[in-house]
Amino acid sequence: MFPRLVSAAAETFIAHGFQRTQMQDVADVLGVAKGTVYGYVENKDALLGAAPRYADGVVPPPGVGQLPVPASAERESAALVAERLGNDLGDLRVVGGATALGSRPATRRHRCRSSHAGRPARAWTAA
Incomplete structure (x- = not known):
């Protein structure tokens, strides 16, 4: 249950932000009573702290x-x-001139697909 709680909390915090998220929101995602979450x-501060600490499985869940x-x-x-970002980013490096799309640079162009209210709509595609 704890891993599911941490995952639901992370998703809820991302979707609504910390200030707007309520414990009931997380309980609703899990389908449990709010009191279960408090167990x-x-x-909420503890839940926010648990999300980055336990979500990736590096630290085992508490007993x-x-x-x-x-x-x-x-x-x-x-x-x-x-600390976690520093460790992960330290392993990244740029190789040659490669991009996320492959070995050639990404370029974009637009083309008209249809019109709306007399103006052409644009669709972006990779060149």
């Missing part, structure tokens, strides 16, 4: 004796995210 995390997960110390979650 796993102390509050039953460690629940509910307390809120992270101030800036602890930000430091964790920065």
Whole structure:
């Protein structure tokens, strides 16, 4: 259940933002009562801290004796995210002139497909 909670929380925070997300929103995604969520995390701040800490599976989920997960110390979650991004970005490198689309540079052009109210609609395609 805890991995599902973390995944649902991450999706809800991304969709609605931290301020607008309520614990009930996460409970609704999971199909459980709000009180069930509080059995796993102390509050919304704890849920926000749990998302980057446990979502990728690098850190194993807490055991039953460690629940509910307390809120992270101030800036602890930000430091964790920065550390993880730093580790991942350190492994990236540019190879030759390759792009995400292949070995040739990406270019775009537009063409008319239909008109709406007398103006042509544009569809972007790779050259």
